[in-house]
Amino acid sequence: MVAAVRVAPTAASRAASLLRTVQYTHPPSCPCHSNPGHHHHHAKPQVESYARRAGQRAFASPMDPSKQKEYAFEMAASSIRFGPGVTQEVGMDLKNMQAKRVCVVTDSTVAKLTAIAQVKEALTREGIEFTIFDKVRVEPKDSSIKEAIAFSKPYQPDAYLAVGGGSVIDTAKLMNLYTEYPDADFLDFVNAPLGKGRPVDKKLKPLIAIPTTAGTGSETTGTAIFDLVAKRAKTGVAHRNLKPTLGICDPLNTRTMPSAVKASSGLDVLCHSLESWTAIPFNERTPRPTNPILRPAYQGANPISDIFSLSALRSTVKYLPRAVRDPDDFEAQSEMLLAATLAGVGFGNAGVHLCHGMSYPISGQNPGYQHAGYAVPFPIIPHGVSVAVSAPAVFRFTAASNPDRHLAAAEAFGVDISNVKREDAGAVLADAITEFLEELGDQPKGLKDLGFTGEHIDALVEGTIPQQRVLMLAPGLDAELQREKDQLRGLFEDAMTH
Structure with missing residues (x-):
């Protein structure tokens, strides 16, 4: 007689939930579709839909490749060895x-x-x-x-x-x-x-x-x-x-990180996860490369990157506060190193978008802020701080393009989304991120805390515009330059305070 093997209900339900989320989280319609010139449309990221629609486009009547949407994605990641010692x-x-x-x-x-x-x-x-x-x-x-x-x-x-x-x-x-x-x-x-x-x-x-x-x-x-x-x-x-x-x-190598470095590094993982999870689908990106060597590393969300990104997000929410609070919590330190690697595979193929695009001028145009806990002889806005400071504003903005995916992210923060309206997805996720940052402690509550004022916004916008490699993956961002600048200006204004 063969004994029945029962999978733990929690593991089974989490796996089923993850698959359902990955396959069914794009809305049936996207507000962006009303703008025929928009280059950030959204497709239903069901695996069958990805393949069928992409295949139809791949071999349709010939046209200028620069106007054709992508039809394939490529997964590339380093070999990884993980373990203490x-x-x-x-x-x-x-x-x-x-x-x-x-x-x-x-x-x-x-x-x-x-x-x-x-x-x-x-x-x-x-x-x-x-x-x-x-x-x-x-x-x-x-x-x-x-x-x-x-x-x-x-x-x-x-x-x-x-x-x-x-x-x-x-x-x-x-x-x-x-x-x-x-x-x-x-x-x-x-x-x-x-x-x-x-x-x-x-x-x-x-x-x-x-x-x-x-x-x-x-x-x-x-x-x-x-x-x-x-x-x-x-x-x-x-x-x-x-x-x-x-x-x-090797988790033993991260034990020497000061608390402030653990927090900042972990916030980078958080935004890697959130941005790659919410990036435009790979088969909505243009142009289609004329040669595989020209296919960018950052391709847009795809069914494989989705698994890594969502898993990393859940782990970061669970373990980062513990890792920051207790330097002797080896389980939390180890899980955060694993989450960083998982998120690396996710965003290394799907890409990041607005938090990172905006972070580059934030750190590059530092008005003189010195983050506590960083023993360097020059002003510094650590990378994780520069990406997270705009996150509430960013996901409030991007949610309209894909409410279901933003609600799934809010759920990863522990929010009960069962009665949340889809039009409230951005506000709910922004609030969840803000609360997470506050509970983590010692984080700026907006760009004002970093020393930026309204007078800096134009320069910040101009410093973001060249980041087209990541901006092209941002849902809801307009293709027309002046409109894009206006949207970025609004995002920086919203990011001044949480």
Whole structure:
């Protein structure tokens, strides 16, 4: 007699709920459809509907590709190893890759921590030659990136090992890229319109990333962000070939994060999850690429990214407050590192939109704010703070395009949505985010707390406009430039106070 196996009701119901949410959360109609020139329409993201409609479009009568909508999505993520203590395996990994000269990339703070000590020991044990670059700048600028590239070019490593937060991992990606393209101009690969947006058509050297913060998810993505000082805006390079070969996620390495860093890093995870979950569907993006190498890393929401994004959101809501409150809550610290990686896979393929697009000028045009808990000798708005400060305003704005998906996000915050009207989805989600930020503690209650005033708004809008790589994924944002500027101005005004 075969014994019956019963799945725990909570697990079964959560799995069923997740599948229902992913398949049925777009509204049957979208307010944007009344505007025939709008480039952010929404489709029902049912897997069958995705495939059927996309397939019909893919082989319809020929037309200008720039006017055709996308018909496919591509999933790309680094290999990930997760577990307490896995840092000690990195020497064997590099030996398995036949690496003989390794450039270890870190910053001056992490250079003093156990993670680097373990890395040195692991590489020495396997007889691998290495050199250490420890001058990565937190929230890197183009000047600090160029300094790092100048270090790696003469060394000519055959592999890179990044040990640190997103700033370190992103810097290592760009060291790898520009050392492989020694004659390239710095702006060649930088995202258009600030740079030329040249595709990366070579395979780069192996890169292993060991994150020491639980936030950016950079260990999974092909994106590297920095501050382009001359333009007073953050930008970056985004291509799948930049993604690390392997991300080694060791929860023991995040225990040294100060409470303020845990909070800021976790807020980045929160917004990665929310933005990729609410981004336009991949098959509503234009233009369709004329060659697969031109398909952007950030493609719009798709059935696979949805699973990662929603799971990461639920984990962040549950574990971030615990991780910030109690440095000895190892379960919470570990779950936040896992959530950061899950969100990295989600947004690394679906993309982010308004919170991140607006965050780049917020941090790049800092009027002098110094966030408590960051021991750096210059004013800093940490990345997670700069994205979260606009989140209530952003999701109040985007909800009209897809109320059901925004209600599902509110439910992840613990809101009972059973009697909430769809037209109230934005207000309900905005309130849930505001309450979450207040309970987390020590977070600015709007742009005013960062030192911004109404006089800064025009410059903030102008700093957001170049972020077309992410703005094109924002639901409800108008295609016409002046209208887009007016909408962004309204968002910054709304973000002045929560």
